[in-house]
Amino acid sequence: AQSVSQHNHHVILSEAASLELGCNYSYGGTVNLFWYVQYPGQHLQLLLKYFSGDPLVKGIKGFEAEFIKSKFSFNLRKPSVQWSDTAEYFCAVNAYGNKLVFGAGTILRVKS
């Protein structure tokens, strides 16, 4: 069965600090990988996704993630965070035709 592990539940950073949120998944086959973001009071929206091709994917608002197949990882990065990045971030994985499974989420608070 698929599962997703996010390493940090709460992260606090100052503005302009670099961000890396860890995500590991367990599934032996071909997967699609996603990062979703939920800003305070808003619904979940897609930040970026990986289906195939270049393992370094770029998403909205300067976020990027790298798929490392050998490590079953899909870590999210941003070189310089802003106060507006305060949100909860969810990593998710699915195999074609299978359900989308989410990690427990990481709450990011950026101090201005």
Add this chain to the structure above:
Amino acid sequence: GAGVSQSPSNKVTEKGKDVELRCDPISGHTALYWYRQSLGQGLEFLIYFQGNSAPDKSGLPSDRFSAERTGGSVSTLTIQRTQQEDSAVYLCASSSDRASVNTEAFFGQGTRLTVV
């Protein structure tokens, strides 16, 4: 419609009552999910409908929970004899099942259920 629509947006019910939550997915999306998000918790998978296949009900927490999807479109999540621990935000999402296109899930705004 343009997005996934859920109703009601808020529901307050008394313990022991039954509730129905509705989800209208994006037109043409054959995959539909229900998740539950409790305070401080992640997204708990409840049930997954994929086309005409039997739904994956492996996430339903008890037999008080059930869901159906009529005509491959609208879905209703029913919770019978609600308990206080059922209080949460119930999220619906839909996606395309075609491998050649995006399979990202699009989420609705959710239904906030409060059991008093």
